Amino acid sequence: MIRGVVLDIAGVLHEGDHAVPGAVEALRKLERAGLPVRYLTNSTRNPKRKVVAKLAAMGFPVTPAEVLTPAEAACDWLRREGYAPHLLAHPDLEEDFADLPGGDRTAVVVGDAGPSFTYERMNAAFRELARGAPFLALAANRVFRDADGELLLDAGAFVRALEYSNGTEARLFGKPAPAFFHAAAQGMNCDPGEVVMIGDDAESDVAGALKAGLGAAFLVRTGKYRSGDEARFAPRPTAVVADVAEAVEVVLRRWG
Template sequence: MASESDLTGKKFVLIDLSGTLHVGDEATPRAVEALASLKTHGFTVLFVTNTTKDSKQKLHERLIRLGFDIHVAELYTSMSATRLHVEKQGLRPMLLIEEEAKKDFEGISVIDPNCVVVGLSPKDFCYETLNIAMRLILEKDGPIIAVHAGRRYMSPSGMNMGPGCFVAGLEYATGQTAKVFGKPEISFFESALSYVGCIDPSKAVMIGDDVRDDVFGAQQAGMTGILVRTGKYLPDDETKFLGIKPDFTCENFAEAVDMLLGANKRLS
């Protein structure tokens, strides 16, 4: 059983956005002040997100409006990792992502597509469009590339299905296995840590509202996982998934920061 003393010396903090720092256009309780305090005390922070509805620029603008002191360079998205892969492989994607998010793929040719990139795009998750995607994969023998395969996400209107079930549907229909980016992939957490210069994952903490994608993914990469009871959290998430147990569970992001600061107070 982890104790708060186990947080001593951890100076790298990866933070989920939607559901953790904010839900829709409202910050979670004391989140703005908590983030400012975390930075003031010398922690290196990186915001890691599977968000595929918005471009990185629009995401940054929203966070600034909510009062957060965050720089664009502190945002590490699964969309960025996906675009890099598409570029390196010379692929031409059929993009099943929101129009705003397509800005992150500007400069990538989508003429005569030879792969399918799946993000979060509710308007595309219909039989007709998914049929087109399936046929493209079968006819071109092209890969399925998932920006992430999340199960669900929270919005102001309530819980919503994530793209994971549609990725699974394309896999089932084509017999292919998707290349998945984003949380909870270990490679995503490893690349995020490398981005901030952390070579020892035991020095890092992940704070998020998804026990599988945020907490378990981070733990698999050697980090400490803190679950918060906001956003997509459901009662007993920290106990009902076999083999998944957060190192810590807090009411919200601010409480997690208070715990981190308390554990590291003597090192300040």
């Protein structure tokens, strides 16, 4: 039985500055059905404040507690372990790390820095890693779809470059890290097997959710989806649907 729903955001609920048609009403159907929801994003170009505000402005029934971000998870780790961040991320994301204490113990934190992925900043991060700093990756996605409709390199390529150069594997905080999915399930008082994932990334969203033990995972044909994605990664999706509205209809019809 499905008792909770986890959704990716960009490409599933909105594309650029516009909600995917039918997405807002789909979320309101889940709300009326009493199914709790968590919004699970790998986006690391915007702080959580802006992610929540954008969804709310589009009409989605969202609260800050329902949105989980890799930066938030990484900040929890940094506080717990007593490290200050050496950020290689987009300047807009810096506010999510602003309240962390400083100190001599530094961990390298890599997100999608966009144009800030300069050689100088990459090399500065590499040198911190070479001195023994822990390596935290906020996400490792291959690509994402930009507002102009074209695909762009995501943080994964840069994470892999630093892993290769330093011989160190990054600790991943976003999808497909099982702990990220489990945190969403726990926040809804659900076992992972009672949760369904809806995403546009067959690797991080769908295969990642199923490997983490979620009960089902739907791949939508919006956002970064490309023809044949459903066959490229294992486990394969529970179902491939047109969009989030169809996914919600299937959830409510099959498990509601």
